[in-house]
Amino acid sequence: MNNQSLYILVVEDQHNIAQNISDYMENKGHVLDFATQGDQGLELALTNHYDLVILDLNLPVIDGLEVCKQLRKQANHHVPVIMLTARDSIEDKISGFTLGADDYLTKPFSLEELEVRCLALSRRYLLQTNHxxxxxxxxxxxxxxxxxxxxxxxxxxxxxxxxxxxxxxxxxxxxxxxxxxxxxxxxxxxxxxxxxxxxxxxxxxxxxxxxxxxxxxxxxxxxxxxxxxxxxxxxx
Known part of the structure; x- marks a missing residue:
């Protein structure tokens, strides 16, 4: 049972992965926006107030690392970011965290785990601002x-x-x-x-x-x- 509805931006260029995330998360009551290119994702993230961003690492035009870097530089508030990637090396994860990612999920991943991480990450940042x-x-x-x-x-x-x-x-x-x-x-x-x-x-x-x-x-x-x-x- 879902206890919290989130407004999520999914930046993912693989249609089947984006569709699977959409089917599962929207069925749980979450509201999702989508982008298939890094520049589109960055523009959406800067113009809308999302609870969090699910960001693929390998994207056309601008890759996920650069999107995350620019989001941290340009956004006027902190937007939690979960980075999705097929790369599971320590170096890749360090790069993601260094540029501002809050969490990291390696493909293939469980949709149930993705939702739990989204909820936990969103709550963590609410706890920092809410008395x-x-x-x-x-x-x-x-x-x-x-x-x-x-x-x-x-x-x-x-x-x-x-x-x-x-x-x-x-x-x-x-x-x-x-x-x-x-x-x-x-x-x-x-x-x-x-x-x-x-x-x-x-x-x-x-x-x-x-x-x-x-x-x-x-x-x-x-x-x-x-x-x-x-x-x-x-x-x-």
């Missing part, structure tokens, strides 16, 4: 570090707030237990049951009094924020 984040009933005010659910203020301990913030920043991706522990305690050792205890306390406040749980355990993997309806982020 208030809304996930269905849940509102996280990052400025005051206050959390409400269904209009009810939640009394979270600092560790509960940190766990909830980590899951929110990662959404819709799953956060593994090891990654969560590393973000909370770094390389400092901690008791094996400490994370379990903090998750339990967080659930008692965030989930127990309400109609459905928002902390979902993915057995053997980790935790993910469980959102029932569309996400809306509001700048304050």
């Amino acid at each position: 208030s984040l809304t996930f269905d009933q849940l509102i996280i005010d990052r400025k005051s570090q206050q959390v409400t659910r269904a209009g009810t203020p939640l009394e979270l301990h600092s560790m509960g707030y940190r766990i909830l913030s980590i899951l929110a920043e990662a959404y819709p991706q799953v956060v593994s237990r090891s990654k969560l522990s590393q973000k909370l305690w770094g390389d400092e050792p901690t008791e094996s049951d400490a994370l379990r205890s903090h998750i339990y306390q967080l659930r008692n406040v965030l989930d127990k009094p309400f109609d459905y749980p928002m902390i979902k355990t993915m057995h053997g993997i980790g935790f993910v924020l469980n959102v029932k309806s569309d996400i809306k982020n509001d700048e304050k």
